[in-house]
Amino acid sequence: MAKHEYIINRRVEFNETDMAGIVHFSNFFRYMEYAEHAFFRSLGHSIVDPDLGVGWPRVHCNCDYNHPLMFEDEVEIHMLISAKTSKTMSYQFRFRKDGTEVARGNVTIVCVRRNKVGEMKSTRIPPEIADIFEVAPADKLAD
């Protein structure tokens, strides 16, 4: 059964804060990746799989911030598959603290293989991965 969403919690660490006393905005992208990789593991896979031999560089990302996160805040990261093509996947991420959405972001990744000179070239997502994810229903994504 393909899955379209995943939820994981994470507690803000001291080194993730900056002198403004809040989580540095760049760390939300690390949080997104944290959720993505846990989603893969929850389906019995790893995003780094030598047998598949593909990589997943990010080609786009964005984030909108509504409320700051602070040290030891427990944040819920809700990840949804927002789009899928033969070579790319797009994710939506919602960050909630005590039920309030504090940030929302998106990431698009592309499946690549290295060519003979080591350059990354886009390639079809292997079925082992393509088949375990499905795009979330439109109404969920629009929420």
Place this chain on the structure above:
Amino acid sequence: MAKHEYIINRRVEFNETDMAGIVHFSNFFRYMEYAEHAFFRSLGHSIVDPDLGVGWPRVHCNCDYNHPLMFEDEVEIHMLISAKTSKTMSYQFRFRKDGTEVARGNVTIVCVRRNKVGEMKSTRIPPEIADIFEVAPADKLAD
């Protein structure tokens, strides 16, 4: 004379790479901030100015990646002021390596003051800062 653009170079550091052998995508946002703060300094200011008493949280950011950056690559960061309101500023960032654009991103910041209970509330950008930046010409931004 208000300024609308700034260029600074930076060399990729080892700790900024990941096991894929390229700069981790989240670091581009640190690079953007690096350029922003150097732009402020180049105009005789610091983004952290106790006399002004304002903060500048980020409310939006995004980045599109065309080519990876690798260890010791020298990257040129070209920052343009893309929009200005009474309380916000938006930046465009272009990353170039050997003349080729490898990534392009945007950041919007909002000027805030802390209220009595420590919450950040948006406020007018002090003239000391508002007056030194101007929006870049439309054709430059559209380039």
Place this chain on the structure above:
Amino acid sequence: MAKHEYIINRRVEFNETDMAGIVHFSNFFRYMEYAEHAFFRSLGHSIVDPDLGVGWPRVHCNCDYNHPLMFEDEVEIHMLISAKTSKTMSYQFRFRKDGTEVARGNVTIVCVRRNKVGEMKSTRIPPEIADIFEVAPADKLAD
């Protein structure tokens, strides 16, 4: 009952690796702090406590590395209180993967208060914190 040790697990994240394919050595210090703060929480405290009004800068740290850690490795962090004075605490950290010690480090922190001009000055550890930790038995530390 004062406590002298704490164990917590953590999974290596992608952004913590570098182009050598292993966890960047500086991240072990973030892992140590992660364990320290969880130890505080496990005893009903936070290392950031506005009621106490003290800070805990690090005055010494070190780490010896025996084996690399890789992406998605699950590492056990074993933290022991190795020394305590009226103003400082020292910790020993042992990192294990599949039962094998991969690294061992130490951190010494000092309790400080800000003086009127904002400088950090060492101060006695408040009893609320001093009383919940005790030095681990010598044979455990020597192990």
Place this chain on the structure above:
Amino acid sequence: MAKHEYIINRRVEFNETDMAGIVHFSNFFRYMEYAEHAFFRSLGHSIVDPDLGVGWPRVHCNCDYNHPLMFEDEVEIHMLISAKTSKTMSYQFRFRKDGTEVARGNVTIVCVRRNKVGEMKSTRIPPEIADIFEVAPADKLAD
């Protein structure tokens, strides 16, 4: 002519600070590495050299902190070669701000090659690297 020391400056970046308003202690190790790699470059080499095919994992590091560093502080990093064996090199690092030493640290690296199953095994430092560095005079190191 082999060299035994190198000095480079660096300005503290916003994301390197934490909620205590000072540079997070783990970042001093990133600063050390920054100086090391610039030292290599200053001698016409890169610490990542495919022709040599060796790696340089860190096997020990430590740091003592005397004074905090803050945003936009300009710190001078003074690196000295403190020891050299056939397979390892040790460095001493002194951090100065406005002439005052704020921190001092050490790092030991070991030269490795990957064996057939990808494990890192210690190996002799290639002469191309061994010959360009020499241990600093004892009185300089003891200073």
